[in-house]
Amino acid sequence: MKWSILIGRPFGVEVRLHLTFLLLLAFFGWRGWDASHTVQGALSSVLFQSLIFGCVLLHEFGHVLMARRFGIRTRDVTLLPIGGVARMDSTGETPRQELLIALAGPAVNVVIAGLAFAWLLLFPARTPQFDTTALNAPLPLALLVVNLFLVGFNLIPAFPMDGGRVLRAILSWRGDRVRATRIAAAIGKGIALLFGAVVLLGMAGLIPIQQPFLLFIALFVWIGASQEADAVATTSILQGVTVRDAMMTQFRIAEPFHSLREMSEWLLAGDQQDFPVVAQGDVVGILPREDFLRALAASGPDTLVKDAMRRDFNLAAPEEDIETVLRRAQSKEGSVLTIPVVQGGVLVGMVTPENVGEFVMVKAAMKTGR
Numbered sequence: 246m247k248w249s250i251l252i253g254r255p256f257g258v259e260v261r262l263h264l265t266f267l268l269l270l271a272f273f274g275w276r277g278w279d280a281s282h283t284v285q286g287a288l289s290s291v292l293f294q295s296l297i298f299g300c301v302l303l304h305e306f307g308h309v310l311m312a313r314r315f316g317i318r319t320r321d322v323t324l325l326p327i328g329g330v331a332r333m334d335s336t337g338e339t340p341r342q343e344l345l346i347a348l349a350g351p352a353v354n355v356v357i358a359g360l361a362f363a364w365l366l367l368f369p370a371r372t373p374q375f376d377t378t379a380l381n382a383p384l385p386l387a388l389l390v391v392n393l394f395l396v397g398f399n400l401i402p403a404f405p406m407d408g409g410r411v412l413r414a415i416l417s418w419r420g421d422r423v424r425a426t427r428i429a430a431a432i433g434k435g436i437a438l439l440f441g442a443v444v445l446l447g448m449a450g451l452i453p454i455q456q457p458f459l460l461f462i463a464l465f466v467w468i469g470a471s472q473e474a475d476a477v478a479t480t481s482i483l484q485g486v487t488v489r490d491a492m493m494t495q496f497r498i499a500e501p502f503h504s505l506r507e508m509s510e511w512l513l514a515g516d517q518q519d520f521p522v523v524a525q526g527d528v529v530g531i532l533p534r535e536d537f538l539r540a541l542a543a544s545g546p547d548t549l550v551k552d553a554m555r556r557d558f559n560l561a562a563p564e565e566d567i568e569t570v571l572r573r574a575q576s577k578e579g580s581v582l583t584i585p586v587v588q589g590g591v592l593v594g595m596v597t598p599e600n601v602g603e604f605v606m607v608k609a610a611m612k613t614g615r
């Protein structure tokens with residue numbers, strides 16, 4: 246995520262704030278000032294918005310920590326003006342996992358709402374006043390309303406909301422995840438159209454609902470449904486495909502004592518970007534283009550390949566599942582995504598993200614052509 250700043254690393258997960266989010270806070274600060282003409286008014290408005298996003302952040306960590314229980318890693322959590330986004334390696338390996346991970350977020354808001362409700366019941370007199378322009382309510386009441394809204398909003402049964410994942414998990418409980426996603430995406434698009442219709446009817450004065458914000462949600466849901474359907478279509482193409490089917494078999498091999506000068510000629514002559522390095526028949530390293538360029542800039546064209554190459558690379562066998570291999574490479578931060586394929590100690594192919602992308606495109610085109 247570009248345009249975002251790191252604000253902390255709770256539970257070892259980077260939390261980032263998107264810069265547009267700061268604009269939103271500034272906007273609410275201005276609104277608070279505009280309504281009250283006091284610094285206190287501006288501050289309390291900003292504080293109230295921060296509180297809402299605190300609840301959103303806790304919601305995201307509900308997903309993150311539940312996913313961690315199943316061994317699924319989260320890259321980072323980013324706060325955007327529209328909510329939080331947790332980048333996880335997977336939404337769950339089984340329908341049960343997906344269901345629990347999706348529900349863990351809203352469950353956090355249910356707990357906060359419950360605590361706020363208990364606070365209201367137990368200490369009605371000692372409730373601190375939280376005067377904001379957004380909501381003139383005592384703090385626990387504001388927390389209650391906000392968290393109930395977050396539960397309702399996130400459980401709309403449409404991607405990219407949690408409700409969409411809950412729906413898919415239930416639909417795929419015994420059977421086809423791709424079909425389940427298609428159905429869930431179609432339901433999501435139906436909901437988007439319904440929201441759009443409500444906005445139009447309201448604008449025309451035919452129904453007493455004036456919620457232009459729904460149009461924004463409708464758009465969000467429509468795009469989310471399409472993206473999810475595409476992502477699963479790609480996964481379904483790769484299902485059951487072995488490394489042998491999708492690997493590159495024509496490429497050049499570098500040797501440890503080649504110079505970067507020679508490598509630069511190779512790089513220019515073809516479209517290969519990453520070079521496996523082989524010594525006495527064994528793969529000893531890999532020289533990705535970025536590392537090549539960095540070494541060239543730092544120590545010049547006479548540098549040897551062995552001093553520029555990466556030694557921490559993944560290997561794959563031809564009969565392995567391509568999905569497993571890709572996931573293994575992506576699960577380690579900063580690891581090389583190009584993977585040499587070795588059979589009986591001999592280099593027989595290479596898997597690169599570009600090559601797998603081409604494989605998916607070719608298969609998709611053949612499917613359409615049928």
Ligand SMILES: [Zn+2]
Pocket residue numbers: 304305308350351399407
């Ligand atoms: Zn969520």
